[in-house]
Amino acid sequence: MSEKSNARDLIIGTAARLFFSQGYHATGLNQIIKESNTPKGSLYHYFPQGKEELALECIQTTNAYVLQKFQETFQSYETTSEGIRQFIYETANEAEASGYTGFYPFSFWAAVETSCISQQLRAASQDVFAGWQEVIACHLIQDGIGEERARETAMLVVSLMEGALIISLTNQDKQPLLTAADYLSVVAKNAEQKQ
Amino acid sequence: MSEKSNARDLIIGTAARLFFSQGYHATGLNQIIKESNTPKGSLYHYFPQGKEELALECIQTTNAYVLQKFQETFQSYETTSEGIRQFIYETANEAEASGYTGFYPFSFWAAVETSCISQQLRAASQDVFAGWQEVIACHLIQDGIGEERARETAMLVVSLMEGALIISLTNQDKQPLLTAADYLSVVAKNAEQKQ
Numbered sequence: 001m002s003e004k005s006n007a008r009d010l011i012i013g014t015a016a017r018l019f020f021s022q023g024y025h026a027t028g029l030n031q032i033i034k035e036s037n038t039p040k041g042s043l044y045h046y047f048p049q050g051k052e053e054l055a056l057e058c059i060q061t062t063n064a065y066v067l068q069k070f071q072e073t074f075q076s077y078e079t080t081s082e083g084i085r086q087f088i089y090e091t092a093n094e095a096e097a098s099g100y101t102g103f104y105p106f107s108f109w110a111a112v113e114t115s116c117i118s119q120q121l122r123a124a125s126q127d128v129f130a131g132w133q134e135v136i137a138c139h140l141i142q143d144g145i146g147e148e149r150a151r152e153t154a155m156l157v158v159s160l161m162e163g164a165l166i167i168s169l170t171n172q173d174k175q176p177l178l179t180a181a182d183y184l185s186v187v188a189k190n191a192e193q194k195q
Numbered sequence: 196m197s198e199k200s201n202a203r204d205l206i207i208g209t210a211a212r213l214f215f216s217q218g219y220h221a222t223g224l225n226q227i228i229k230e231s232n233t234p235k236g237s238l239y240h241y242f243p244q245g246k247e248e249l250a251l252e253c254i255q256t257t258n259a260y261v262l263q264k265f266q267e268t269f270q271s272y273e274t275t276s277e278g279i280r281q282f283i284y285e286t287a288n289e290a291e292a293s294g295y296t297g298f299y300p301f302s303f304w305a306a307v308e309t310s311c312i313s314q315q316l317r318a319a320s321q322d323v324f325a326g327w328q329e330v331i332a333c334h335l336i337q338d339g340i341g342e343e344r345a346r347e348t349a350m351l352v353v354s355l356m357e358g359a360l361i362i363s364l365t366n367q368d369k370q371p372l373l374t375a376a377d378y379l380s381v382v383a384k385n386a387e388q389k390q
Contacts, residue, residue: 021312023312158358159358159359160351160354160358163360163361164358166354170321171321
């Protein structure tokens with residue numbers, strides 16, 4: 001990795017961490033520059049439009065990571081229901097391992113904190129959720145589940161995953177995520193059996 | 196209502212609206228004073244410890260409103276499953292009526308944005324979620340559902356409700372909430388039938 005692209009990655013990684021741990025509004029560009037140990041010019045070079053452009057990049061980078069993890073998990077398990085359960089179990093374990101503070105699912109600062117103030121960030125967050133639903137729905141359809149039921153089930157999976165994550169982080173306890181994981185695996189299995 | 200208690204209510208209502216629509220961090224005390232049209236001394240009189248104390252009061256006020264609404268809804272319907280469905284339907288309609296921006300469920304700015312930075316606000320948010328689960332679990336137990344299953348179902352209800360709210364507000368579309376409502380009513384009904 002060249003030094004330049006390394007600076008860009010450092011900026012994005014630092015920004016994503018700060019946006020989550022202290023919020024989008026509370027994070028200033030100077031703090032990102034300082035904590036990423038990059039030259040001041042780098043941030044303005046890579047993100048000439050500033051904080052919103054950088055936030056957009058954080059959303060897309062995090063999304064690419066999550067999508068890849070979805071795909072890898074689904075490929076490792078025979079059924080979508082088992083893949084969903086494992087994906088959420090791993091999320092729960094990562095959240096616990098980070099002490100519930102170092103973990104930064106994009107939705108928390110992006111969808112929630114910024115969707116009321118930035119149409120661009122709201123649209124990006126909407127695309128992310130739609131992408132996750134699409135991946136899950138496609139795998140359910142491959143399992144032989146009808147399209148309408150597959151899309152509805154996928155929406156429930158994403159909603160429950162996000163909600164259980166809120167409660168787990170608030171309670172600093174992974175049980176809500178584990179309960180959701182077990183439950184969703186039954187939901188997906190039931191959808192399959194009803195075909 | 197006396198003029199003094201009116202000022203206090205105006206401050207809380209304004210603060211809750213601003214915390215949600217622009218975030219906890221981005222909201223300053225001066226803006227709350229200005230937009231609530233209250234004398235500067237009032238905020239410092241009622242909330243001598245400042246923003247965190249005011250946020251705590253916003254959480255508790257919103258929570259009292261939500262708990263009351265839960266109770267009223269459950270009293271109006273014969274089964275808990277129907278009550279849950281109606282509660283979320285009403286939430287969806289309120290979110291839509293507000294254009295998805297004037298609506299401020301407490302979890303968004305309290306549990307999410309502040310739980311990483313304030314132990315006091317995190318604990319308050321945790322109590323709120325626990326209170327909601329307790330109300331739902333109690334009603335399920337009254338319906339004859341076993342305690343363990345009732346508590347697990349209540350946790351799923353609160354998680355899915357919160358998650359569907361995130362997706363609905365991000366998408367500016369009430370469908371995720373409606374899907375969750377229909378689904379949770381089936382979940383609660385199934386729990387009941389399995390006793």
